[in-house]
Amino acid sequence: MLRIAVQAKGRLFEETMELLAESDIKLRPAKRTLLVQSSNFPIEVLFLRDDDIPQSVATGVADLGIVGENEYAEKKEDAEIIKRLGFSKCRLSLAMPKDIEYPGVEWFDGRKIATSYPVILEDFLSARGVKAEIHVITGSVEVAPGIGLADAIFDIVSSGSTLVSNRLKEVEVVMKSEALLIGNKGMTDEKKEILNELLFRMNAVEAAEDKKYVLMNAPKDKVEEIISVLPGMKSPTIMPLAQEGWCSVHTVLDEKRFWEIIGKLKALGAEGILVLPIEKMIL
Structure with missing residues (x-):
C-alpha cells in the first residue's frame, strides 16, 4: 500500500483530486477524515496542511506527496522530486507600494519585508548582498504595508489582483512554482512498483491534455x-x-x-x- 499526502483544501486539493480521478483512482468521499483508502488501487490518501507535506514525506509518514514547489523549496526537506505536474502554477514575488519608484533590488536593503516564506526570501536577498528585516506572517501578507507593519511583501502571486486591491506592484519574481509529486528516498521495491503504475496513469492523463x-x-x-x-x-x-x-x-x-x-x-x-x-x- 502506497500512502500519498495531499493538501486538505484549496485549489491544489481540487486539482490533485481531479488528477487522481482521471487516473482512475477511486476514493470514497468522507468528511473530516484524514486518511482515505482507494477502492480499486493500492493507495491511500493522507490529507494534511500544505506546509506539513514535505516533512511527512521526508520522514516516511507518507511515501509520496503532492505539494506546491514553493512549500518544497521553503521547507528544504530531504525528499526527492519525482514529477512536475504542471498545475497550480503561481510565482513568488517581491511587491511594494505602487506609488514608489523602484530603482532595483537594492531598494530592499534595510527595509522591512513581510512574508510567509522567509527561507526562500533570505536566500534570494543574500545572493544579491541585500540585508532586509524579514517579518514572518501567516495569512494576509498583502495588508502589511497598508497598516505600517512592513515596507514591502514577498508572497504568492497568481493573477495579481490582490496586489492591485492593496495598492501594491510586483517588482521582482523570485521563483515560479507548480505542483510537484515528491517521494520518500527510502521506498521499498514493492512500493516503487506501485509508484511506477501510478506514474504510468498520470503520464497517460498528461499526454491527452x-x-x-x-x-x-x-x-x-x-x-x-x-x-x-x-x-x-x-x-x-x-x-x-x-x-x-x-x-x-x-x-x-x-x-x-x-x-x-x-x-x-x-x-x-x-x-x-x-x-x-x-x-x-x-x-
Missing part, C-alpha cells in the same frame, strides 16, 4: 497535401471509403492550433470533420 481526436473524409488526390498540414503524433491513419476517390483520415491535434489547422483542411476539401475529446493517451 489539450488534445483532440479528429476524423475526416478527404479526396484521395488531396491526401498528401492534407497530411502535410497535420502535426500529428506520427503518421495519420488513412482508410479507404466505399465511395470511389475518397478516404477517411484519423489524427490527433493540439487544441491550441485546432481552428487554424481545421481551416486549412477544409480549404483542401476535407469534409465531415468529427472532433472527439481524448481522455487518456498511451505513448
Whole structure:
C-alpha cells in the first residue's frame, strides 16, 4: 500500500483530486477524515496542511506527496522530486507600494519585508548582498504595508489582483512554482512498483491534455497535401471509403492550433470533420 499526502483544501486539493480521478483512482468521499483508502488501487490518501507535506514525506509518514514547489523549496526537506505536474502554477514575488519608484533590488536593503516564506526570501536577498528585516506572517501578507507593519511583501502571486486591491506592484519574481509529486528516498521495491503504475496513469492523463481526436473524409488526390498540414503524433491513419476517390483520415491535434489547422483542411476539401475529446493517451 502506497500512502500519498495531499493538501486538505484549496485549489491544489481540487486539482490533485481531479488528477487522481482521471487516473482512475477511486476514493470514497468522507468528511473530516484524514486518511482515505482507494477502492480499486493500492493507495491511500493522507490529507494534511500544505506546509506539513514535505516533512511527512521526508520522514516516511507518507511515501509520496503532492505539494506546491514553493512549500518544497521553503521547507528544504530531504525528499526527492519525482514529477512536475504542471498545475497550480503561481510565482513568488517581491511587491511594494505602487506609488514608489523602484530603482532595483537594492531598494530592499534595510527595509522591512513581510512574508510567509522567509527561507526562500533570505536566500534570494543574500545572493544579491541585500540585508532586509524579514517579518514572518501567516495569512494576509498583502495588508502589511497598508497598516505600517512592513515596507514591502514577498508572497504568492497568481493573477495579481490582490496586489492591485492593496495598492501594491510586483517588482521582482523570485521563483515560479507548480505542483510537484515528491517521494520518500527510502521506498521499498514493492512500493516503487506501485509508484511506477501510478506514474504510468498520470503520464497517460498528461499526454491527452489539450488534445483532440479528429476524423475526416478527404479526396484521395488531396491526401498528401492534407497530411502535410497535420502535426500529428506520427503518421495519420488513412482508410479507404466505399465511395470511389475518397478516404477517411484519423489524427490527433493540439487544441491550441485546432481552428487554424481545421481551416486549412477544409480549404483542401476535407469534409465531415468529427472532433472527439481524448481522455487518456498511451505513448
